[in-house]
Amino acid sequence: MIIRPHLYQRPELITVFGGSGFVGRQVVETLTRRGYRVRVAVRRPERAYYMQQIGEVGQIQMLKTNVRIRESVARALISADAAVFLPGVLYSNGKNNFKSVLIEGARNVAEFAASIGIPLIHISALNTREGSSVPYITSKYEGEKIVKGAHPEAIILRPSIIFGPGDNFFNKFSDMARFSPILPLFGGGKTKFQPVYVGDVAEMVVRALDGTILAGRVYELGGPEVLMFRELMEEILSVIRRRRAFVSVSFWLGRLIAGILDLFGKIPLVPTFATTGQIDILRYDSIVSKAAICEGRTLEGVGIKPQGMGAILASYLWRFRVHGQFSKNTA
Template sequence: MTTGTALPSSQLVTIFGGSGFLGRHVVRALARRGYRIRVAVRRPDLVGHLQPLGVVGQITAVQANVRFRDSVTRAAAGSDVVINLVGILQETGRQNFSPVQHQGAQAIAEAAVAQGARLIHVSAIGADKASPSLYARTKALGEEAVLTAVPDAVIFRPSIVFGQEDGFFNRFAALARAFPVLPLVGAETKFQPVFVGDVAEAIARAVDGTVRGGVYELGGPEVRTLRQLVDEVQAITGRNRPVIALPFGIARLQAAVIETLDKLTFGLLPDLIVITRDQVKLLALDNVVSGAAKAEGRTLEGIGIIPTAHQAILPGYLWRFRKSGQFDEVRV
């Protein structure tokens, strides 16, 4: 294993889940630094969009599925640094929370140990073994498995991550465009949206070796309720849909019906309207950086990154949801 002081071009960084929303930004940040990058994904034939982020031969793709330990071991071979970005927001088919976020994280951590590689693991704010949400429980179990195998691993827990391809702000903008009323689960739940570029930079600094091992909580400069965030989305997109706070009891019933219909239609329901009971449980919990993390410097600011405000970024990609697109003048 090489040290963090070695030249980037002499180090191989393997990124599990590197083709997703956060992954492409991490690949870009590392490619600019000169690292050799191996992207480990289930479908290597679908990651051609990553090649232009680096020079010829700098970025390669290999097949790996975290549910199959042998493929994880092969993908990690020869790595100096291993990054785990794999995670799911809902269970579909064989992609279930425990095999992906718990056993999968364990397999990646043990593969890193076998290679003598440093490990960076991305979890989520709210990871808690006592959480009512299976998503949050398996995130916590994944963290526990990582730290058992690699005690000096760097773990990042971001709040809601936003950026051009995000599934959060884009979703609410699309809902406001499609429906006359917005029923909102967890309207008063607090979030601290963090820019995807800031999260990628934090991961890149951990690869550089300038971030010591530990658990870091990453949030943006502003804390907002879900209702406030939806109102901001509507202001940017020129919509004015009434927002109705949906009681959690009704939301759980609605989610149960939607889950059943989604299974009966073999997943053909539009992703825009699909919500699960587990997601309803998550929406009952605030998703913000803890006071302990702030006090101990385990934040973006603590590692020298000034968080980007969501107000500065959202208009740059939500304009497409305006009635006349980029030609629609909206005063934010």
């Protein structure tokens, strides 16, 4: 395994594909604090102009980009010193589906980044695996395989579920608990997770870019706690100080309900049910492997102490309490 040469140690302009999403915003903010210039390559830049306030004048630029189109990807990488691939879809929607984004989009970025000789950081998922019957998981795996083939020195990061302000997991189920007297335990709530803080994921991206970790490797990112889905729901209820009943829901039934609601769209004033993609993710354990720990392919392995959920969840889930920040310590 080779270490990045000096050329890779401090790239100046980073193109972040999907930089306006939950993880992307944190990555962009972390990069700007370290002095990098960032090009945010997104489909709808008009929705991300507010991000320019994160950095100094001219430090962040927006560019309309479609990862499905090779010419668009090439334009986004002009004069770039490195690329970060972050686009993610939890359900297929027309042309913006699993195959076009997670596979073909990943291929376009990896091939062009390799052709111009710049580093690539590819964000995947911890429960990615071969032979899965779940389209989302299969697409993530195929995307990884293509990236490895096209850009052998690409660094692949596999995070477990990610928490932090604006996340799509803890916020969603907290919102559901505001309106529903029950919370679903998909598959009995036994699937294991190792929630990782979004700030730690962003820090790992920076470590990958500044040359302090080895190129061409797959890193598994998890926090200090391993919890079952049921325990995560209990943690949410504890933080938002509410009591709710749990109901076991099979994966197929949950997926059926989510699929129907996806078709009809969001009902006004009612929080959305989990998407089919989110339910698919809940099928498989998402914890760091023993091999990754032994080989140092983890946060701790590169010198990052992962932060626990504790006070971080409370810092942004308080708004789901009955009286918000003024709620008493009783449920």
